Amino acid sequence: MGSAKLEARGLGKRFKTRGQVVDALLGVDLSLGDREFVSVIGPSGCGKSTLFNIFAGLETPTSGDVLLDGRTTVGADLLGRVGYMPQQDLLMPWRNILDNTILGLEVAGVSKRVARERALDLFPLFGLSGFEKRYPDDLSGGMRQRAALLRTFLAGRDVILLDEPFGALDSLTRAGMQQWLLRIWEEHRKTILFVTHDVDEALYLSDRVYAMSKRPGRVTQILEVDIPRPRAYDVITSEPFIEMKQVLLEQLRLAHGPGKAA
Ligand SMILES: Nc1ncnc2c1ncn2[C@@H]1O[C@H](COP(=O)(O)OP(=O)(O)OP(=O)(O)O)[C@@H](O)[C@H]1O
Ligand SMILES: [Mg+2]
Numbered sequence: 662m663g664s665a666k667l668e669a670r671g672l673g674k675r676f677k678t679r680g681q682v683v684d685a686l687l688g689v690d691l692s693l694g695d696r697e698f699v700s701v702i703g704p705s706g707c708g709k710s711t712l713f714n715i716f717a718g719l720e721t722p723t724s725g726d727v728l729l730d731g732r733t734t735v736g737a738d739l740l741g742r743v744g745y746m747p748q749q750d751l752l753m754p755w756r757n758i759l760d761n762t763i764l765g766l767e768v769a770g771v772s773k774r775v776a777r778e779r780a781l782d783l784f785p786l787f788g789l790s791g792f793e794k795r796y797p798d799d800l801s802g803g804m805r806q807r808a809a810l811l812r813t814f815l816a817g818r819d820v821i822l823l824d825e826p827f828g829a830l831d832s833l834t835r836a837g838m839q840q841w842l843l844r845i846w847e848e849h850r851k852t853i854l855f856v857t858h859d860v861d862e863a864l865y866l867s868d869r870v871y872a873m874s875k876r877p878g879r880v881t882q883i884l885e886v887d888i889p890r891p892r893a894y895d896v897i898t899s900e901p902f903i904e905m906k907q908v909l910l911e912q913l914r915l916a917h918g919p920g921k922a923a
């Protein structure tokens with residue numbers, strides 16, 4: 662791939678805590694092209710969040726490189742360069758939804774007034790109109806996720822990392838959110854890297870899917886999803902989709918090792 666927006670080359674991460682050594686990632690190569698939607702799928706504990714933390718500059722790799730816009734970028738220099746929605750939505754319970762969504766802008770030094778104006782412009786698109794003054798506890802799971810996504814989008818980065826944003830949602834809400842996210846992605850021309858445990862979700866959303874092994878996480882398969890866009894949701898029952906799903910499920914079964922279901 663010519664010019665990747667974000668790239669991992671031979672990335673490894675070893676944690677040492679209280680005398681214990683955990684190899685979380687081993688030799689991970691991954692490439693995210695401009696305006697691509699790419700997913701990472703793999704068993705729990707295989708290092709997906711660790712990979713995202715490295716891309717976001719919150720962890721430093723033990724080996725390998727991260728390239729942003731083709732330039733090797735390390736540790737703290739990555740901070741604030743990509744949009745990141747961590748696995749927990751981290752909405753602050755004492756701030757209303759509007760003020761939760763502007764957090765990233767405030768940290769970046771934008772005045773509250775300007776930040777609120779920018780956020781309010783996006784409330785309809787994120788299905789949150791009328792909930793500006795409500796508190797996170799009053800919102801449904803889907804709405805909380807959309808508020809966290811709005812905050813991530815507002816920060817204005819080209820590349821956005823989403824770590825299992827829909828993991829806690831029921832399947833109907835989740836399907837709705839997936840279709841909505843694709844619309845937003847298409848309209849806003851973002852580059853998205855997405856973590857999920859759900860094979861349908863990975864295939865439906867992505868241009869490419871990286872399957873990872875159990876810990877230490879390595880890339881075991883790269884699957885190009887050559888299904889035309891825009892994708893209607895019923896594409897998930899089409900023959901090419903189901904064939905890809907079988908390939909991916911088999912890969913994940915292997916990744917889990919013997920004796921465990923995928
Ligand atoms: N800060 C840390 N210190 C020590 N060990 C860590 C740290 N962060 C992660 N680990 C370990 O690294 C491994 C990978 O963790 P990580 O959270 O990246 O997995 P994951 O693929 O995101 O899992 P899940 O799908 O459950 O979210 C785990 O064994 C975890 O315990
Ligand atoms: Mg995780």
